[in-house]
Amino acid sequence: MGFRAVRAIATKELADVLSEKVYWLAFLLELMIVLGVILLGIAFAAIMNPAEVASNSPNMQVTVGLLDLSNSSSNGLVLGCLREENIRLLTARSFGGLREEVQKGTLMGGIVLPQGYDEGGTGRLEVGLVVDESKLYASVIRAKVEAAIGRANAEVSERRLGMLGLGNVTSFPVAESFIGKSAVPVGSADFVEAMYLMVVPLILVFPILLSANMTADSIVGEKEMGTLGILVASPVSRLDIVVGKILPVMGLANLQFLAWLLLLENNALGSVRVFNKLPLLGLLNLGALSFVGAGLLISAWSRSSKESNLYLTLLIASSVFPVFVGLPRMGALASILEDLFLVRVIGSLCSAPGIRLPTFAPQLLLLFALALGILAACVRSISRLEPLPSG
Amino acid sequence: MRFELEAIAGDRRFALGLVLQVAIVALLVPLLIDYAEKLGSGGDVLATRADGFAPVAVWGRGNSSLEKALSEESRVRLDRVASEDEARKGLQSGRYCMILGVPPSPQQNVLVIVNRGDPRSISAWEAFHLICEAYRVTYRESLVRNALVGRLRNGSTAAIEDPAGQVELLLDSYLEPIDLRIMSPETARLPDGESTRAGNESASTNSQGAAAGPSNGFGGDADNPGDSGFLSLVFLAFGLCFPLFSGSGMMVESITCEKERRTLEAVLASPTSRIWILLGKCVSAFLVSAVQSLALLLILGGAAGVRNVPAVAFCLLVAGMAVLSSATLVSVLCKGSKEASLAITILYVLIFVLFFGPLMLPGRLAFISPLTPMVRFAAGEPAESATALVLLCTVLFSGLCVAVSLALFSRDDVVFGPRPSLRGLLTDVVSGRIRTFRSRAVLVCTMGALASLPAILFPSLFVLPSIAFLGRWGFVAAIVFAALVEEYFKPYGVYLLPTGLTSREVLVLGGIAGLSFSLIENLLFTLALLGSGALQGSLLLVRYLLAPMMHVGLTMIVVAGYSRGRYARYLALSAASSIHGLYNLAAALVVM
Numbered sequence: 001m002g003f004r005a006v007r008a009i010a011t012k013e014l015a016d017v018l019s020e021k022v023y024w025l026a027f028l029l030e031l032m033i034v035l036g037v038i039l040l041g042i043a044f045a046a047i048m049n050p051a052e053v054a055s056n057s058p059n060m061q062v063t064v065g066l067l068d069l070s071n072s073s074s075n076g077l078v079l080g081c082l083r084e085e086n087i088r089l090l091t092a093r094s095f096g097g098l099r100e101e102v103q104k105g106t107l108m109g110g111i112v113l114p115q116g117y118d119e120g121g122t123g124r125l126e127v128g129l130v131v132d133e134s135k136l137y138a139s140v141i142r143a144k145v146e147a148a149i150g151r152a153n154a155e156v157s158e159r160r161l162g163m164l165g166l167g168n169v170t171s172f173p174v175a176e177s178f179i180g181k182s183a184v185p186v187g188s189a190d191f192v193e194a195m196y197l198m199v200v201p202l203i204l205v206f207p208i209l210l211s212a213n214m215t216a217d218s219i220v221g222e223k224e225m226g227t228l229g230i231l232v233a234s235p236v237s238r239l240d241i242v243v244g245k246i247l248p249v250m251g252l253a254n255l256q257f258l259a260w261l262l263l264l265e266n267n268a269l270g271s272v273r274v275f276n277k278l279p280l281l282g283l284l285n286l287g288a289l290s291f292v293g294a295g296l297l298i299s300a301w302s303r304s305s306k307e308s309n310l311y312l313t314l315l316i317a318s319s320v321f322p323v324f325v326g327l328p329r330m331g332a333l334a335s336i337l338e339d340l341f342l343v344r345v346i347g348s349l350c351s352a353p354g355i356r357l358p359t360f361a362p363q364l365l366l367l368f369a370l371a372l373g374i375l376a377a378c379v380r381s382i383s384r385l386e387p388l389p390s391g
Numbered sequence: 392m393r394f395e396l397e398a399i400a401g402d403r404r405f406a407l408g409l410v411l412q413v414a415i416v417a418l419l420v421p422l423l424i425d426y427a428e429k430l431g432s433g434g435d436v437l438a439t440r441a442d443g444f445a446p447v448a449v450w451g452r453g454n455s456s457l458e459k460a461l462s463e464e465s466r467v468r469l470d471r472v473a474s475e476d477e478a479r480k481g482l483q484s485g486r487y488c489m490i491l492g493v494p495p496s497p498q499q500n501v502l503v504i505v506n507r508g509d510p511r512s513i514s515a516w517e518a519f520h521l522i523c524e525a526y527r528v529t530y531r532e533s534l535v536r537n538a539l540v541g542r543l544r545n546g547s548t549a550a551i552e553d554p555a556g557q558v559e560l561l562l563d564s565y566l567e568p569i570d571l572r573i574m575s576p577e578t579a580r581l582p583d584g585e586s587t588r589a590g591n592e593s594a595s596t597n598s599q600g601a602a603a604g605p606s607n608g609f610g611g612d613a614d615n616p617g618d619s620g621f622l623s624l625v626f627l628a629f630g631l632c633f634p635l636f637s638g639s640g641m642m643v644e645s646i647t648c649e650k651e652r653r654t655l656e657a658v659l660a661s662p663t664s665r666i667w668i669l670l671g672k673c674v675s676a677f678l679v680s681a682v683q684s685l686a687l688l689l690i691l692g693g694a695a696g697v698r699n700v701p702a703v704a705f706c707l708l709v710a711g712m713a714v715l716s717s718a719t720l721v722s723v724l725c726k727g728s729k730e731a732s733l734a735i736t737i738l739y740v741l742i743f744v745l746f747f748g749p750l751m752l753p754g755r756l757a758f759i760s761p762l763t764p765m766v767r768f769a770a771g772e773p774a775e776s777a778t779a780l781v782l783l784c785t786v787l788f789s790g791l792c793v794a795v796s797l798a799l800f801s802r803d804d805v806v807f808g809p810r811p812s813l814r815g816l817l818t819d820v821v822s823g824r825i826r827t828f829r830s831r832a833v834l835v836c837t838m839g840a841l842a843s844l845p846a847i848l849f850p851s852l853f854v855l856p857s858i859a860f861l862g863r864w865g866f867v868a869a870i871v872f873a874a875l876v877e878e879y880f881k882p883y884g885v886y887l888l889p890t891g892l893t894s895r896e897v898l899v900l901g902g903i904a905g906l907s908f909s910l911i912e913n914l915l916f917t918l919a920l921l922g923s924g925a926l927q928g929s930l931l932l933v934r935y936l937l938a939p940m941m942h943v944g945l946t947m948i949v950v951a952g953y954s955r956g957r958y959a960r961y962l963a964l965s966a967a968s969s970i971h972g973l974y975n976l977a978a979a980l981v982v983m
Contacts, residue, residue: 020729022730022732025733026733029737035855078569095579095581099579102576114581123564124564124570125569126569127570128572128574129571129573130574130575131574131576133575146571149569152569153568153569156568157565157566157568160564160565161531164535164565166535172497172501172527173500173501174500174501174503175500175502175503176503176505177503177504178506179504179505179506179507180506180508180509181507183509184510184513187513188513189514192513195510196511197444263859268858268859268860268863268865272510305728309732351509351510351511352485352509353506353509354484354485354486356486
């Protein structure tokens, strides 16, 4: 392999890529998508776990109407618990008025203590919460009120159990201790699983897809411009051409990997710590090499850039769709694609502080073999290209 | 048109794209509908496979019920280790995220150590915590049940009918004495007998809730917030829009390919007028995509429970017109296929946001999307005034796009290049037509009103990265950026006018532009407040008084600088943007 030839081809390829305004705009679009995906992960966790949002924002004051129809002076526990949750209670005059205010949004919710509600009694108590589910804050209101009612429930239950002679009932004692400092901004399992098993792999796979797109334009672009004949006729080996075309694209992919890793760990939306960066980069490079090689292969086979883009879209759609959407009846196939598309491996690597690399040896070997096979096929397909365009 | 249709049908890529599209829609729509149903029933909606995500080491007593319960949690991978030391070593090395010591006796403490620095520990801890809670509840329940049975037996001399039933009734009043009943405002009702005391004005609505609610206690259950039926229809609409997107892609390719291959010259040299050539291409692409969309509607509509199929088809065609006409405009403007592919991607994103984003908004705000009438008709809802309005606006928008495309396609510089700038095009349009002061005022007024579009679009794109990188300061940066965009675009009408206007004329025209922009901005602000239900008279009064004065004054500063050379132009723009930014910042601080 000639170093000079590879360098010359790589420099020309890099200049071609960087001179395309489309790719610059694609990088910008990618940045917006990455930020959007991070925000989506946080929103997903918030939707799935409103109680976490409520507990993470103790200073958020919500205004709720109170309609007390109980006429009992012994009530106050629930109201006290509601105030402890930083819920501001405004007295409502009628049920109809309360519903109207909640519907209009001037009150974020309405609490109703019905006739017969008596915390001093022994019967079952019922508290009504009127909340408009179409409003964005509805889930947080529900979570705050549920937390307050939960506390009141525990207190009333304790009091009544004492009357049964079952005071201070404890069961299943747990001695818990915690070490280390939290690595994520939201302490919810939904957030952690969505982030590490979906969002982070998705973000780190973007550069691979863009790189494959760049190489898909590469050889077919030369065909369309009529420069492929000159390249093939020049005294460079086919391997030099393949390496020269792949190197700059891989370099740009690595810059993107580093940028997105940096962004994931340092952003004001919700920073997430990524572990095992070096093994992760190695793995991503193997994945990128496979897809970039596939892009080059498609480019060599295609007759026009449109055709090559279509085949690449087909390849990406058929690989990404089952992995991220998770088709129910495609368990085995989706599992293989997951390993090929690195989703599970990326998720495991970036979420674990300590990881034993031999665990991932089969996947690494599989990817390495795939990358080598694709590159060999690329060299072979370029060897079959005619030195000069026919006619 | 026949030629275009034959070309599309004969293209191998069209056949391949069609197969791909049918496959994606056939797979995606049922999957999304299934997803919507899961969401509605509160099922697991995450597509990630978290199996064995959180490794936990356990030592101590074997075969405990806790260990069994934890091993049934799919997200937890349980490893039994020989000793506490081994488990602690695994925790330190990061092999395990949580370790668990099960004592020989259930009365002794279960030892749990969680490594908070390991994100997976959150999943493991949550699973463990839920199991512990379930154990505690079961234990307390059994204690209380025994105590209540004993009490009933000891306290009553007569035979008790159904003692088990009585205990079950009493159990909740001891374990969970307060029941929280969540109701939606539309169907909420008080327990029987209280409606009259609590306010007669709600009697008519209450009767609706009474039919659905239980016989005693509160009525109008809102415990199931997910509306899976509605979401299914939204996902169906998503599937039906696929052919429209592919049709717009065909349209763009049809024009830009001819430009690249240099065959457009020959086509335009033919006796057919340019208008008919462009319309022929546009209508062909529309017909092909409309036929596909309607076929999909007939195939998938039944599965998704679509009610009013003809009305849905009509709305789909109207939405298709908007997509295709905007794609026509893009295809006429773009120079090559690479530029076109990027432009069409951005257009798809914009259309996607505009079509599907507002569908989730409450009330009439949802009618910002042209798909809202379609989804509402599909759900069996009747037409309302907003339906007609949004359909009319969509048709008008499509007509405007086609008219602008035709006007641009008839210009040689747009078709063959060098492509003129947007400002150059607009200047060409107004030059020669705008002679009187009144017509100039109309132009700056219109451009001032239209400036609200970039004033919304650009800051919206800027706000997310600025907050991501700068945190709270990013919000300040977004506010200042919004001021700069507004100050630049407000007097755009003045930039288009020929030079030679007097300073007084320029100032007055700038003031008109500022006032026009301010009126639209206030109108949008009022609509937003109305939509969110937080309309406050005092806030509106202050805004309606201050904002027009500020906009008029600052636009006059910008145009005054504009008419006095390049440096004065930049200086005036900077000064006006700074003052505007400070005003925005002060307003944001007051509101917060």
